[in-house]
Amino acid sequence: MERAILKLIMTLLLSFVNNTISYGQIFDFDREPPYNQIFVDTDNFGISYLDELEEGLSSITNDTIKLKVINDLAYYWHTRNLNTALEFSKKGILLAERLGNTQWEGRLLVTQGAILLRMENLNVAEQQLEAAKTKVIKEDLPFLNTQLGYVFERRGDLGKAADYAMETLRLGEALNDKWAQAQGYSDLSNLFWKQSKFKIGLKNGLTSVNLFKERGITDLDYGFALYVVGNNYLGLEDYTSALKYYEQSIVIGQRYGFYNNLADVYISLIDLYSFLGKFNKGEQATSSAIKYSQLLDNQFLLMRSWLSQGKLQNLQGKYISAIESLEQCLSIATDEFGDVFYLSQAYEALGKAHAGNHNYQEAYSAFEEYDKLEKEIFTAEADQRISLLQTQFEVAQKENTIQLQETKLKQQNTRQVFMVITIALSMMFLGFGYMAIKANRKKNKKLQEQNKEKEYLIKEVHHRVKNNLEIVSSLLALQASHLENSKLTFSLQEIQNRVYSMSMIHQRLYQDRNIAAIDMGDYFSDLGTHVLESFGAEERININYKIQNISLDMDTAVPIGLIVNELLTNSFKYAFPNNMNGTIGLFMQLENTRLIVLQVADNGVGQSKEEHEKTKGFGKQLIDLLVQQLGGKLTYEHTNNGTKAILKFSRIQP
Template sequence: MESCTFRCSRISPTMSSKPTMGTNFHKTVILFAFSIANSGLLFSQDLGLYADQSYKKVFVDTDNFGASYLDVLESLYPSVRPDSVKFSMLNDLAYYWHTRNLGKALDFTRRGLQLARAANNVLWEGRLQITEAAILLRMEQLDLAEEVLNNAMDKVLEKDLAHLYTQLGYVYERRGKLGKAADYAMQSLKLGKELGDIRAVAMAYSDLGNLFWKQKKYDAGLEYGLKSLALFEERGINDLDYDFTLFVVGNNYLSLGKHEEALKYLQHTIAIGERYGFYNNLSDGYMVLLEVYAHLNEFEKAEEAGTNALKYAELLDNNFLMMRSWLALGKIENLQGHHGTAIDFLEKSIAIATDDFGDAFFLSQAYEALGKAYAGNHQYKEAYTAFARYDRLKETVFTAEADNRISLLRTEFEVADKEGKIRSQEALISKQQTTQQLIMVITGLLLLLLLLAYISIRNKFKVNKILEKQNQEKEFLLKEIHHRVKNNLEIVSSLLSLQAVGMEDENMLSKMRESQHRVQSMGMIHQKLYTGANLAAVEMKSYFTTLGEYIIDAFGATDRIQFEVPMPPLEVDVDMAIPIGLIVNELLTNSLKYAFVGNQKGKISVSLRKVDQKFQLRVRDNGVGKNTHAKGESSGFGTQLIALLTKQLDGTMELNTHGGTAISIQFQPGKAA
């Protein structure tokens, strides 16, 4: 149930507060420098800049940036003015790189220190020293890190001290002095609350959650971890500290036996770590993920997680992480009964933890696991020696003094918190008493307003009922009009049919039938209107299907002509539907008359689609093609009618005779006259 929990160190990207008017001026200067150096490049890269392209502090103003943004910071900081912005940029670069390359991070920090000392800027010298100490801490130089932090204490502002105390707490935690580490976490918490610094408070809660975990107070560790997460999420920036706090919560859930909950938080911390390359957090996260998978009996996944933990520890070249990675791998080998392999891994872990390693907490775990491995391998003498070493180390970490100090600090904090809540409640009660009379007056006014509103709503309801009834009557009348127009058009169609009965001239008879089809196509429009839900528009897919079946049946070609309408349902205004229907009627008639010689079988398709804000009507057949059509077809009334209707729609027509005949007409919506 025990695993890695020490974040080594976390560097604050800046120690600045909310931007002042001077800061905004500085940002304008940076923007001008960026514009000259990069011309239009900044606009084409994802640099995480504001809309006004001002400099954004990494993980303070933004967490949305890529490597190109860091490249720009590195290339432009030498020419940036004023110096305070230059120092901030160097601090940003150190903050990012200390999670991936400690040497590079230290180089950026020392460049900043050299410039700050040359400019006699004591404030930024102190801030950069805090950054330097955090990197030294991760490089296992604990004494030097503490010396640098103490040197910086008198140089920085009060608002910077919370972060400085946090780093001192890490030094003592790393040495196994948990009570002293808790003292510094509480100082950081108190100062953060006094200054209203949400990030400082969140970091203090996170550190306390980690320290409670080391003291095996998992419920308290989870409580403070979740409080920290809530504040980080309120801040809305996914930085290194938020990422580590997800790990703290996952670690406490694991120790409480809630493996599924632990898995959720650990996968989140790994996702953020992969996004930004937080090698330290990735190594930590994979170590605990190994234990979760082991408890879930998913040993292949556990071994893969252990390998990843070691990989990121080696990439960062951090002995503390490498020691714990081998420890985690040794534990899982013990769980699987591979005691010989476990001994090899655990001896590697202890070999990395030299005499000045400092962290008795994890070293004690290594000896405990080694003792179990020796015992499982029947090497009882070696097991006894390892367990004896474990007992001595454990006594230095889990002292009664440290336990009492942490418990006392927690009690002091909770009492102070409750006193603060009591004062807040008293102030709230005073305000409530002051406003009671006002509330009573407002309540009376509200009741009066409610009464007036009720009367108004009731009158409006009556008016709406009348309007609804009138709308229903108008809708009924409109449907009835469409029904009667359809009936009248059917009468006209019937008259044309009767007129054609006595005709012997085939040419005249054909023209009468075509006129009848045109009238019928318009009648179908009105039929669709009075039978449909929308009285102002026609659903064209259904209309084309009905029209096509009617015309094919009128030509007696049902058995040999296959008709298709390959289009989705589409509603069109009635003013456009009528000319479209007439065009399709003419094109279908032409296809049936000229495209299929004799009793040739074939296929006709009609579609209407909206493409790029335009309608596209397409009628295609696979008949003999345009060249074989009857002579004089192109100058007939039908062709003239199609051209006239296309012009009415303000459209353009294209003809394609390859593999049949395809006619495409494009027109704008709402163009029918």
């Protein structure tokens, strides 16, 4: 007990000492100027810095410094409470107008625009930012352009957002402003991440982080840059690196109380832990994301928190809970929400949740909305615009370097004319060599881009085919629900399973990195689970999988999937009558480098060879046709302990 009390006293004492030291670092009224501006002159303070700014405000007599402190209070309060931030911005604008200080009026309008856009008032925010353009000086434009970029990013206009990010970058180069340069690269990294261009997004993000390090100030935007780098690593499935950058961002957010950055990071951590299958940690991250979003009263972050929770619940198979979370997410996203990127993700996740819960009509509606939103955000125009801006900036940087070299050469002493001429000639030859190398690189880059574009188009085709097949499957399910004839209903269910087995092939091809082949282990596992659920046999029949690491091309995988679907269906129909319990084994292995053996065996009531040969149904005819298509051989073993189907066929290397 005494030890606990002593520990508490020491904690309070250290807190008091830290606060005292921090206050002294921000304000010193015996020096000129008395304000050591936060995140510009110093970052050596803790989470109580906003209270210290407010306390020091009453002692400031210089109007310009007072406006500077009010502006900092307004901007950094937006990381904790948007309403408080808005009140400070209004107070500062009124003071600047009364003093006739146009420059500070403009700066406070920019700050107010930054607050309003995070309060979902995008149109008013844009108006305030545009009004500020005529009032601020050139050095303030990078911050203004950054906020305008966020407005258009929230509206889903990524091309326009990229224009502003590049303008911030150009101004940063011209003004030698490391913050502006770092911020421009950070925003470009975020935009490339949204377009799933994770490699170039990571390159820009790491450049931003290095520039923030050179600047030597740990601030809000540095924390956001770390978060964006983590997102790109997550997109590249480098989970260890992603977690490292997220943790660094969390340290900054907790030190200074940046609730907005903390909410962002915890939302991404939900996705990271989902991919790793660490659902308990994902749920803990969900609680933190929702907590910080609610503290900030930011509907955008709260919507994304519910979205990530819904995606997590989908992966856990908790479809009813996922539907509730995603509907909560969409209820927050009002007509003014604007961000079609996250709205499209929400409808895609909702469609999956409804499909998992067999609500096929609702699933169809959600996927339809998802497709519409996806077309709005992932436009070829936005993609080309962002890539073009990046190229233009890189070319401009090279031209600036050449101009600088030419200026230095002109300043050489006249006695070095011969050396200058020699150097100029050398540079000319180097230039020709450089241009040749550059041309080759440009050709290679163009070929790589064409290959990526073709791969994207192929994946998009598979995506569309999968969606269309799911629509057909949903329509079959809807039709079956309106039939009273059980035999017809069962036939439609069988057709639905066949369509589903084909749709899964296309799903695998557009989701996996390898667009030429399908991993049969994962495919059979998903197919088996679906057939089990369609027969409602999850509680009484178990499927054992023993699948060697085999990948097959699409032309082979489709008939194999249909054959396995028919064999599983036959086992469910005939091997386990009267709700009998049982087991089905699904095995696939290579006997040599080319011959593949597939077995589907059940331990049901069995069927004699004569009974089997008498069967002339559509399913058996379909199997025979598919076996002929594969050039394989199918045999059956009939015993009192079940039936085993053995298919042997030659492998075509994908």
